[in-house]
Amino acid sequence: MKTKLFSTLFLSILSVSAFAATITGSRVGANEKSSGFFVEAFSAKGRVLFKSLKFDQNGKFTLDFPTNEALVYWIDNFPVYVLPNQNLDIILPARQSATFVIGGSADQTAAKPTMLTEANIKINGKSEIDNLLINKIQLASADLIKEKKAALSIKEIDQQYADEAKLISKSKNPGLVSTANFYNEMHYMEVKLQYLRSHQPTNVDENFFNIIDKISLNNPAVNSLKAIGLRSLVTGYYTFWRLKEGADIKDDDLIxxxxxxxxxxxxxxxxxxxxxxxxxxxxxxxxxxxxxxxxxxxxxxxxxxxxxxxxxxxxxxxxxxxxxxKVSKNAIAPDFSISDVTGKLVNLSDFKGKVVAIDVWATWCIPCMHSLPYFLKLRDKYKDNPNVVFVSISTDNSKSKDKWLSFLKSKDMNGVELHAGDEKSSAFEKAYNITGIPRYILIDREGKIIEDHAPQASEPEFEKLIETALKSK
Structure with missing residues (x-):
C-alpha cells in the first residue's frame, strides 16, 4: 500500500514538473535596488500568470512556470513566445531616470519615472526568430506609426506587412506561425486605422479593407493578448468593420x-x-x-x-x-434624506407634486464646473414656478465640506443645496448608482424618474424635458 502511495505521489510530482518553462534573465545596469517588473501570461481561461519579479544583487531574475501549453509571456510588457520545458535567458534593456526643470529654474529638478533606454530585448545563446518574433512585429508597427504619423502611406503599410509575413515564414513552429500571423494581421489593421484617422477614407480602394477578412475574433491567438490589447482589438476590429460598411470614422458609435x-x-x-x-x-x-x-x-x-x-x-x-x-426611466424614484447647509435633512418626498431637477456634482469636478452655471441659470429662470424645484447635490467628501460651503457662498448659491458626501448621506449615491459626475436626474410630479441619466444642463434637451414634464398632468 505504501509503495503504491509513493508511486502515486512521485508521478504527481513528475507530472507537475514535467512541463515548466524556466525563464532567467537580467537587466542592463540593474541590481537589487532596481525596480522590479511584472510578468503576465494569458490563455482561454484568462490571465493564468501574474507575478512581480525582483532583481538580485547582480541584476538577475528567475521565473519557473508549470504549463503544458505554449504561451505568450508579457515580460515587462515585452511579448515572448515560450514553449513548455523551454529554458530562456533574457536580457532586458536598461531603464534610466531623467530630470526635468520645475518652474523654469535649472536648479529646481525632479526625477521622472524610469524609462526604457531602448524598446527591445535580447535572448542569450539562441536564435531570436521564434521567441521574439511577436515582439518584433509589435515594435515594427509602433515604430512605423511613430515615425511617419500623418505622412504614413499605403505603400509603406503594405510593405511592412509583407516584410513581417516573410519573417514569419522562416519559423518552423506551426503554433507560432499561426499566432504570429494573427499579430501581424491585427497590427496591419491597426496601422491602416491610423492612416484613416489622418486621411479621407475616400482616398482608399475597396481592397484596403480586405485584411479584416483574414482576422477572426474567435482565433485562439486572441487569448494571448493582455486585457488592454483585447479591448484595443475589439475596438479596432469593430471600427474597421463599420468603416468597410461605409460608416463615418467620426460616428459616435465608433468613439x-x-x-x-x-x-x-x-x-x-x-x-x-x-x-x-x-x-x-x-x-x-x-x-x-x-x-x-x-x-x-x-x-x-x-x-x-x-x-x-x-x-x-x-x-x-x-x-x-x-x-x-430599479432606477431607470418610469421607475419610482427612491426617496432620499440629505443634509442641507444648516444640517437639516431634506427628503425627496418633500417635493411631492413637483418636477425635480437634480444636479449631482462636486467642487473638484471640472466638467461639473462647466455645466453648473447653466443649471443655476435655469434655476433662476424658473424660480417663480411653484411646480418645479432645482436641487444641487454635492458629493464632496466630509473633509471637503468647508470647501463646498465656501464655494456656495462665493457663487451666491442659496437654493436647495445638499451635501451627500458624508457617511450619513452616501446612501443616495448607492441608491441612484452614482458612478460618475456630473450626473443629472429628472423626476416628474408623480415621483417617477423621467431620465436617470438626463442630458447635461448645458444642453437644450435638458430644459425641453422639464417643460414637457410641467405640461403633463
Missing part, C-alpha cells in the same frame, strides 16, 4: 467605449469565451455608468448573461441588471 452596436456585434459574431466574459461585460458596465439602463440594453444584458460562461462575470451582470433597472 463610444460602451457602444450598443459593438455589444450587439460581439453577441452575434463572437464565441471566444474570454472576449465574451471580459470585453462584453466591460462594455455593458461602461454603458450603464454613462447612460444607465433601458429596455434595449436589457435585451443585450439578457443575451450576454446567457452567453457568459464565467460564473463571477455572469453573477455580476445579473446583479447589475437588477440594480440599474
Amino acid at each position: 463610444d467605449n460602451g457602444s450598443v452596436g459593438k455589444m450587439e456585434f460581439l453577441l452575434k459574431n463572437v464565441n471566444n469565451e474570454r472576449l465574451i466574459n471580459e470585453q462584453l461585460s466591460q462594455n455593458i458596465i461602461y454603458h450603464l455608468s454613462i447612460s444607465g439602463w433601458d429596455a434595449h440594453l436589457d435585451k443585450i444584458m439578457v443575451a450576454a448573461i446567457e452567453k457568459t460562461t464565467d460564473a463571477s462575470a455572469k453573477k455580476n451582470l445579473i446583479e447589475l441588471r437588477e440594480k440599474y433597472s
Whole structure:
C-alpha cells in the first residue's frame, strides 16, 4: 500500500514538473535596488500568470512556470513566445531616470519615472526568430506609426506587412506561425486605422479593407493578448468593420467605449469565451455608468448573461441588471434624506407634486464646473414656478465640506443645496448608482424618474424635458 502511495505521489510530482518553462534573465545596469517588473501570461481561461519579479544583487531574475501549453509571456510588457520545458535567458534593456526643470529654474529638478533606454530585448545563446518574433512585429508597427504619423502611406503599410509575413515564414513552429500571423494581421489593421484617422477614407480602394477578412475574433491567438490589447482589438476590429460598411470614422458609435452596436456585434459574431466574459461585460458596465439602463440594453444584458460562461462575470451582470433597472426611466424614484447647509435633512418626498431637477456634482469636478452655471441659470429662470424645484447635490467628501460651503457662498448659491458626501448621506449615491459626475436626474410630479441619466444642463434637451414634464398632468 505504501509503495503504491509513493508511486502515486512521485508521478504527481513528475507530472507537475514535467512541463515548466524556466525563464532567467537580467537587466542592463540593474541590481537589487532596481525596480522590479511584472510578468503576465494569458490563455482561454484568462490571465493564468501574474507575478512581480525582483532583481538580485547582480541584476538577475528567475521565473519557473508549470504549463503544458505554449504561451505568450508579457515580460515587462515585452511579448515572448515560450514553449513548455523551454529554458530562456533574457536580457532586458536598461531603464534610466531623467530630470526635468520645475518652474523654469535649472536648479529646481525632479526625477521622472524610469524609462526604457531602448524598446527591445535580447535572448542569450539562441536564435531570436521564434521567441521574439511577436515582439518584433509589435515594435515594427509602433515604430512605423511613430515615425511617419500623418505622412504614413499605403505603400509603406503594405510593405511592412509583407516584410513581417516573410519573417514569419522562416519559423518552423506551426503554433507560432499561426499566432504570429494573427499579430501581424491585427497590427496591419491597426496601422491602416491610423492612416484613416489622418486621411479621407475616400482616398482608399475597396481592397484596403480586405485584411479584416483574414482576422477572426474567435482565433485562439486572441487569448494571448493582455486585457488592454483585447479591448484595443475589439475596438479596432469593430471600427474597421463599420468603416468597410461605409460608416463615418467620426460616428459616435465608433468613439463610444460602451457602444450598443459593438455589444450587439460581439453577441452575434463572437464565441471566444474570454472576449465574451471580459470585453462584453466591460462594455455593458461602461454603458450603464454613462447612460444607465433601458429596455434595449436589457435585451443585450439578457443575451450576454446567457452567453457568459464565467460564473463571477455572469453573477455580476445579473446583479447589475437588477440594480440599474430599479432606477431607470418610469421607475419610482427612491426617496432620499440629505443634509442641507444648516444640517437639516431634506427628503425627496418633500417635493411631492413637483418636477425635480437634480444636479449631482462636486467642487473638484471640472466638467461639473462647466455645466453648473447653466443649471443655476435655469434655476433662476424658473424660480417663480411653484411646480418645479432645482436641487444641487454635492458629493464632496466630509473633509471637503468647508470647501463646498465656501464655494456656495462665493457663487451666491442659496437654493436647495445638499451635501451627500458624508457617511450619513452616501446612501443616495448607492441608491441612484452614482458612478460618475456630473450626473443629472429628472423626476416628474408623480415621483417617477423621467431620465436617470438626463442630458447635461448645458444642453437644450435638458430644459425641453422639464417643460414637457410641467405640461403633463
